[in-house]
Amino acid sequence: MKKDGFSGKLGFVLAAAGSAVGLGNIWRFPYLTAKYGGGIFLLTYVVLVLTFGYALLISENAIGRMTRRSPIGAFRKLCAGKHSFLGAVRWGGWINSIVPLIILPYYCVIGGWVTKYVAALLVNPVSAFHKDALATHAGKSMSASAAYFLNFISDPVGSTAFFLVFVIITALVIACGVEKGIERFNKIMMPLLILLCIGICVYCMFLPGAGAGFRYYLMPDVRKFSYMTVVAAMGQLFFSLSIAMGIMITYGAYMRRNEDLISGVNQVEIFDTAVAFLAGMMIIPAVVAFGGEKAAENAGVGLVFITMPQVFAGFAGGRIFGVMFFVLVLFAAATSAVSLMETNVQMVSQEMRISRFKAILCVLGEVIGIGVVTLMGYSLLSHVRPLGFIEKYRNFDILDTLDFLSNSVLMPVGAIFTTVLVVAVVGLEKFSHYIRSGRPWRREFLFQFCMCVVVIPCLLVVLLNATGVLK
Numbered sequence: 001m002k003k004d005g006f007s008g009k010l011g012f013v014l015a016a017a018g019s020a021v022g023l024g025n026i027w028r029f030p031y032l033t034a035k036y037g038g039g040i041f042l043l044t045y046v047v048l049v050l051t052f053g054y055a056l057l058i059s060e061n062a063i064g065r066m067t068r069r070s071p072i073g074a075f076r077k078l079c080a081g082k083h084s085f086l087g088a089v090r091w092g093g094w095i096n097s098i099v100p101l102i103i104l105p106y107y108c109v110i111g112g113w114v115t116k117y118v119a120a121l122l123v124n125p126v127s128a129f130h131k132d133a134l135a136t137h138a139g140k141s142m143s144a145s146a147a148y149f150l151n152f153i154s155d156p157v158g159s160t161a162f163f164l165v166f167v168i169i170t171a172l173v174i175a176c177g178v179e180k181g182i183e184r185f186n187k188i189m190m191p192l193l194i195l196l197c198i199g200i201c202v203y204c205m206f207l208p209g210a211g212a213g214f215r216y217y218l219m220p221d222v223r224k225f226s227y228m229t230v231v232a233a234m235g236q237l238f239f240s241l242s243i244a245m246g247i248m249i250t251y252g253a254y255m256r257r258n259e260d261l262i263s264g265v266n267q268v269e270i271f272d273t274a275v276a277f278l279a280g281m282m283i284i285p286a287v288v289a290f291g292g293e294k295a296a297e298n299a300g301v302g303l304v305f306i307t308m309p310q311v312f313a314g315f316a317g318g319r320i321f322g323v324m325f326f327v328l329v330l331f332a333a334a335t336s337a338v339s340l341m342e343t344n345v346q347m348v349s350q351e352m353r354i355s356r357f358k359a360i361l362c363v364l365g366e367v368i369g370i371g372v373v374t375l376m377g378y379s380l381l382s383h384v385r386p387l388g389f390i391e392k393y394r395n396f397d398i399l400d401t402l403d404f405l406s407n408s409v410l411m412p413v414g415a416i417f418t419t420v421l422v423v424a425v426v427g428l429e430k431f432s433h434y435i436r437s438g439r440p441w442r443r444e445f446l447f448q449f450c451m452c453v454v455v456i457p458c459l460l461v462v463l464l465n466a467t468g469v470l471k
């Protein structure tokens, strides 16, 4: 993230897309889509991104550009002079800022898993992951690929080592401030990642049984729709577009006043969704081809780690592609983790009034502390179910719990504050006028409609669901 502002719209789009495209697209989106019914989840997600997600994305950027402040400062500035209810909206800045502190530790846990898979494919023959190979985990026979993953995450020492490698890489980038280099690198790595994904999609198209997988992914089956589809899609939208966590407010603050906010936001939205769509095209047909729809519905956090090596084991030279794939995913994850950590470091150093170096140490301590506990949730603390007292969350391990608390509780609350800020504190008309800045804005009506009618009810459904009122 640059402090001196983006050089132009391209600078903004690249930085925002670099932050937006990450594990959310390649790790989280495919497993949620598989789990929540395939096509119907995809459809719900796309509709939500184009309406709800768009309204919040553009709002956050505009808030940043209007105030030129960090989230806490932006909320404070816009609420200055307001009393009672409207004055209280300023706490929204805090909620938006706390979310990245919860996400970063478990983001680094998954980053560590990706790091491990780069190493695993470098040293193991890829045939070890063949879909027909069997192995055991905790005395149970299963596919070798699944057993490899489960054995790895349940090894406290090995998984912590790879987690630390990922955290250290991220912290070094932040400490050295080599973001310019990263941005340049980004311009090569992102297109490469997309090309590789397209290549893998084409290969997956020809897997025996992939047709059923494509149907599962692309044909919505309304019988599979439930409000959980909406809840999961909404959480994914926050995570993937990096909204309701202050980051887009910060990016908006770095944008020049005369830049075209509308088209910049459109590009980030399209790019992020396209990458997620591609990742789904690559993974879901393969899961269905190897294990049928049941395997897809049972998908969990391990999906990409279990299925992708099986795909690579299926063709000559698969190992090289496998290593390349995980290196590129690692890169996408690292750029996102850098922006998450940078947001945390800035917030801690500003609000605690400490130096940047001390803030880095504080954030590192927090990430390592919570991250290690999260990791142990698969080994030494595997019996811990933090939300076990609520029936529907009784199977949530520590990572699931952090993911749930941030995406399904705090982010909706943060987004409600943002909506109230836009609609009631600033005023919708004034806000739209600011975004328009004399340019044509095709989605203005949609934006206003979403902010007034759609966003808050949707968020309330998510929150009611989270509290367990809705079963």
Ligand code: PFF
Pocket (backbone or CB within 6 Å): 019, 020, 021, 022, 023, 024, 025, 100, 239, 240, 241, 242, 245, 247, 336, 337, 339, 340, 343
């Ligand atoms: N949007 C990122 C992803 O999809 O992986 C995650 C993320 C990165 C969220 C950076 C927030 C952020 F500041």
